[in-house]
Structure formats: structure tokens, C-alpha cells
Amino acid sequence: MKANIRSRVRRRDFISMWDEFVGDVRYYEVKGTHRSLISPPYLVGFWQVFSRVLEDRGLVDRHGALRSASRIAMAERKMSEAVPKIQIPAASFPTHNSPRIWFLTSALSPLAVRLTKLLLAHGDYVAAGLPPAEIEDEDRSAEFKELINECKSGRKDREGWKDRIRGIRCDGRVMGQCGAAVAEAVEVFGRIDILLCCTSEAVVGTVEELSTSSATQNLVRDQFEIIFFSQVNYIKATLPILRKRHNGHIIILTGITGHIGTPGMAMYSAATWAIEGYCDSLAYEIAPFNIKLTIVQPNKEIPVLTNKITFAPQLPQYDSANNPAPGLRDILTNVLNSNPDTKISPSDQKGKNGKEAIISRYPRLPSEAKDRLVLETVHALTAIGGHENPPARHIVGYEGVASVKEKLKTVSEELEDFVEVSCAVDIFKSDVGTAALTGPKVDMVGGGSAVGGGVHLGQPGSS
Template structure:
């Protein structure tokens, strides 16, 4: 079955790989990115099966215009992939205000802008899938990534809510959680001047492990994008899909620890219920 996909952030990484794989198998792709000329080679090879537009997800008006034009030109879009991302790699005091704003504007607000722009079209056509690219860091945490985590935990909460609201319209939403993968994303991480106060602790340990290669990027980017395609082909609509051995193990460990801590607070939680009400289990 031939499908039409709308993908953000297609200049490199998962967005570029996914675009290439979909075109190779005969699907149509509406690819958006800030530098459209980066896809000139693919356009020459695949012709009108590749629709390209410049779009910065932090520009709300541009997002709306590009989404509207994509649906007008292509007629129907089956899958929307919210992939564009930005990362800040620094301890909490090291990042600049501009870097903090950029990561939130891109990963959280930018993804929200895209979802809000596509939903009227998906509702009108009565079907569609949204794939939100998050990360293992949307459910667990690592030193030096506090602002990245803030944006990813935020978008996961947003998407979990939206998934409930849009299900009656025949629209499915899945949060994708890739683990550490050699896509070039790490080299594009913004950072600030290193503060010795943090370099002597967990933040410095993570920095050094990335620098010396002991932090291994264990997952295959081609297999991850292949799993995204397989998910759509399967027709299944899980709320979350872990993609990577590190994602599976790290997130599971985090969830178990959170549940244990949650259960440890049961007595206190129930003790604050109003006296005229029976505590609920």
C-alpha cells in the first residue's frame, strides 16, 4: 500500500533516513527542513514523489502555511512524523538563556505547533497517524541533558493527553523513543562553557564518557527508521514504542524505581484525604 508521509527535520539523522527508505519503497514524502537544498539530490532522483518545503518549527505561522499547502497539494496525508529536534548538552548553570529557549521552542513548542496544524486536516479526512519522535530521555534522565529532558518529558505529557482526545476521530498517535544512535545528532548539541564545579561530578563523568568513546551508541539508525515503517505497516497503535536496548533497559529501570518510590508514599498520600471522604484505592 502506497502512503503519503509528512516529516519534519529531514536534512539529516532519522528524518533523512526515513525519507530515503520511504521513497525507495515507493511512498510519497512531504519533507520539511530549514535548508531545502539539502534534498536536491533526492528530488532529482524521485521526482514528484518528494514534496519539499522550507519550514522552521519554531515559526508558528510558517508551520501553518506549510502544513496547509502540503495537504492542498497532496490531497491526503497518512502519517505525520514530528522529528525536528535540538539538543543542549550542559549542566544546569552552564546553558545560556538563548540555548534553553531554543530547545524548548523546537522540541516542545515546535512539535505542538505541528500537531495543532495537522489535526484539522486529519479530522476532515477521518484518518491518520502521528508519530512523535521523543527519546529514552522522555522517561529517564542523564546528567548534562536537563533542558533536553524538560522538552522531551513535556512533549510526552502533551502527546499522551492528545492521543486520548483524537482517538474518536480515527487518528492514532505513538511516541517513539530512540536510544543512543549514531545519527550525528550528538555533534550538533549546543553547549556552554564548562564550570569546574560541575565537571568534578556526574556532569563531568558523562562528558568524559562521551569524549573517550566509553558511552557507546549501541543502536542502528537504519533499523530504527525501519521499525517506524514496520509500525505503520502493522496497523498497531501503541502509545509508546521503545527503540533501542538502552531505551528498554534504562526506561524500565527508571519506571520500576519510580513505582517503588510511589508505593512507598502510599500511607502519606492516603492520610491527607478529607475526613468526610473515604480514601480511594
């Protein structure tokens, strides 16, 4: 009991600081006659990031308790000194007899750059997809260009890297360009073993906000073009090559938005569910050709904070002052405003005709923050990519696992509550219907094993 009380006190202390950082994100859930202060599932990942920021700044200790003024002053003095770099543990790779050839649909994100470094250091080959709009953005492409310079530097620990990476300009929304990019990768490296679909972009806005004008409706189309159609184009271009070789692995990097809807990001969630539904069916179709398919679901802050964020104009009815539920718009806006180069000023929010403008930004985080943000996901990808029996779906990190378990628990409980109504429509009675009414509850999460702090379920037809 005492531990729970301390936990609530620390959480309330956190929330007072969280309010200063992102505005009002308090969310109340009525439980009987009591009100408990909680974070909704879609804020779990951002809560973890914010907690780490506080700890890194020396404002809290490792247990989450607020420090005294004197200890904060001491921490600030320490922060002024040189901060040692994060020690990243060695990545793990599945056993294989020869180097693998990876094709990354978008190689410019912080996650893709760090993954590429690990793959090259391991001896693998990388065909790096370069979206034209992103490669022309100097800030967005800076890390990738720095990586290319490292490959050409002649450093002993980078020996051979320049021969094992190929940048290929390609707009995934154009099927012809995808086919040409895949053909170029095969021409250079001889084959493709692993296709990693890692293209992402987040459109922030409620369903109503995204239907107010033709411009916002185009944002909906763009969201599906980026997350769904562009990656489908790469899959269709690669499948004949993998099927001919009777071997291959397709990895789709999405997020737990494939399980949990997020207020203010309905179209992002919808596009994620679309690509996951497509891949769930595709997995059964390609299984006879020994082609594996894995959906990797990190917390939503990983794909959101490492790719472009576009804000639709906000309606006053959904402003945080009028809507008590915490919104990701405020959180993401404050993250962007923490950097002067990405700050959203009042003048940016006003369009030429006086109406609210559509705003797009690439978040700029410190290098150490990027490392910490994507580390779990990068290591999950290296451990799963090319595995002999990879999972069909892998959830990265304990926060994502907890959120998905809670969602599945709710679905299971609702199913049990209405199972009699569901079975009442059956015209013909059968043993299956009887089992549904009287049989044991199905463990919707169990049966998988853990890799990299996540949970995964097996491939179609695997035991």
C-alpha cells in the first residue's frame, strides 16, 4: 500500500512538471466514487520519453522522485560538464551463412541511418531508398550524407563500407520508380534478401479537422499514399524476385497504432491498420514460397518523432482549453518548440488569407536523444531480419506490450460479455457454438516468445 501511495505522489509530481512542458495533459477516469489520475494508453510512450528527459536534466532521481533545490543545482553543475555518450550494447543478428542484402524503402530517418550503420558493420549490404523530397532537404538528409562520407573516409573500421551501400532515389508513390529501384538493387548486389518498409509520416488532426477544406482532405490522401500505397508498391515490385528465389523476408515497420487508435491521429491510425491488414493477408499468400513477413510495432513516438509531422488547422472546439482529454497536438507542438529551428510561431499558423495554415516540420532532437529513442527498435530489427522463423508480429518495448495487452484484455472481456448474443444468431447449433459459450477463454497474447523486450506471434502455418 505504501509503495502505491509513493507511486501516486511521484506521478502527481511528474504531472505538475509535465503540464509546464506540454500543457494540460491530465486525463481523469471515473472509478466508482473515486477519480484516479492516469495517462491514457496513447500517451504511455511519450510519458516514458518525458520521464527520461527529467532524469537526464537531473530534476528527478532514478526512482522518479523530485530532487531538492540543492540537488537540482548540483545536477545543473554536472550537466554543464562534458556528458559521456550513451554506451550502446552490441546488436544481435540471426545465424546466416553469407552477408544479406537489405532494401530500405526510406533510409534518411534517424532510425534507418543507425540501422544502416549496424548492418554495414556486420558485413551486410544495404540498398538505401532515398525519397526525392527528403534527400533535397539539407537537414533531413544530413545524417545520411554524413554516413556516406564515413563510408568513403578510408577509416580502418569503415573499410569496405562504400562498396556495400547504394543510395537509390525513388518516390515510393510511383510504381514505375519502385520497380526501377528494385531492379537497380538486384543489378548491383545480385539479389534482395530482406525488404524493410520503413516509410512514415504523421498527419495530426481530428477527423473533423481533416474534412474542413480540399487542402485538409488532400492531407488524408497523402497520409495513405505514404504509409499504405508507397509501401505496397515496394512489396509488389519485390515479390517476383523473392518468389523466384523461393526465399526472403519482408518487414513492415508500423507502430502500436496498429492496435490502439489515437485521438488526433485518426488517419495515421487508419493508414497503419490498412497496411497491417494488407500484410496479414499477404503473409498467407506468400508462405508457400518460403517468404516470411513480419510486422514490427514500436511505440508511436518512434515513427512520429523521427519523420515529418504535418498539422492540420485546429478547430476551436478541439482546443485543449475546451477539450479535457489530452491531445498529442500539444505534446508534439511543445517538442517542436523546444528547438528554435522548428518552433511554430503564431505567424506560421496564419495563412495568406487569414485562415489557419497547414504546418509541416521534421523534429530535430539531440543525437543522444535519437540514439535512446530508436535503440530498442533498431536492435529488434537486427535480431529479426532474415531470421529462419521470424515472428509474424513483434511489439517493441514493455510499454507497447502493456498497452496492447490492455487493449486485447478489453476486447476479450467485451467478447465474453456478449458471446451469448453473438451465438444467438446461429440457425444451426453445433459443437463449435457450444464451445464458444462454455469453453475456456482464449489467451490472445500468450504463446509467443520475447525478443528485444517485446512480444511476437508466429508465422502462418508455423508451430
